[in-house]
Amino acid sequence: MLDHVSIGVSDFARSKAFYQQALKPLDLSVVMGDGRTSDGFGDTRPFFWIGQAQGAASERVHVAFTAATRAAVDAFYAAALAAGGLDNGPPGLRPHYHPSYYGAFVHDPDGHNIEAVCHAPE
Numbered sequence: 001m002l003d004h005v006s007i008g009v010s011d012f013a014r015s016k017a018f019y020q021q022a023l024k025p026l027d028l029s030v031v032m033g034d035g036r037t038s039d040g041f042g043d044t045r046p047f048f049w050i051g052q053a054q055g056a057a058s059e060r061v062h063v064a065f066t067a068a069t070r071a072a073v074d075a076f077y078a079a080a081l082a083a084g085g086l087d088n089g090p091p092g093l094r095p096h097y098h099p100s101y102y103g104a105f106v107h108d109p110d111g112h113n114i115e116a117v118c119h120a121p122e
Contacts, residue, residue, distance in 0.1 A: 004046065007061055007112060008053030012037055014084075014109050015050050021083035022106070023048075025075030026065050026116060057110040064115040070102045076116035077104035088113055 009015035016039055020030065023041055032046045033039030040046020048063065067073045074091045081087065089105035097103075103117040 002047075004040070004049060005061075005063055006049035006051060007063070007110075008056075008058035009050050009108075009110050010053060010057040011109065012050070012052040018080070018083045018085065018109055019048075019050060022076060022080035022085060022108075022114065023065065025072050025079050026067055028065070058112075060111050060113065062113040062115065064103070064117050067116045067118040069120065070118050070122070073102055073104050073116045073118050077106065080104075080106040080108075080114065084109060085114070 019041060023029070027043060028041045028048070030039045031042045031044065038049065038051040041048045065076070067076060070091070077091050085106035085108055088107050089103070091104040092102065094101045094103055100119055100121040101117065103115050105113060105115045108114050
């Protein structure tokens with residue numbers, strides 16, 4: 001079981017603004033950090049951290065956030081695109097994963113593949 005994930009970003013302020021907007025529909029916000037070089041997002045405890053990279057950003061990673069509903073996946077996707085994310089797969093069923101896998105994918109400002117997924121049937 002994972003406790004938290006941390007990725008390096010090339011422009012902390014830009015990435016923080018992106019994640020604040022993109023993760024809001026999933027009820028995730030900054031809950032810890034210094035606000036300048038490192039912040040942790042979560043609901044009551046931080047489990048997703050971004051930090052100013054020393055040199056280049058982290059190698060591109062894939063992070064999937066759990067969404068309670070398909071509507072939350074849709075809202076995440078819209079918010080992430082509005083925040084400057086790039087489409088990497090619009091909201092929809094991905095039955096090749098399992099019959100009720102409903103996800104959406106965006107690239108963040110550093111090219112990380114960020115996903116919201118709902119596993120509930122309908």
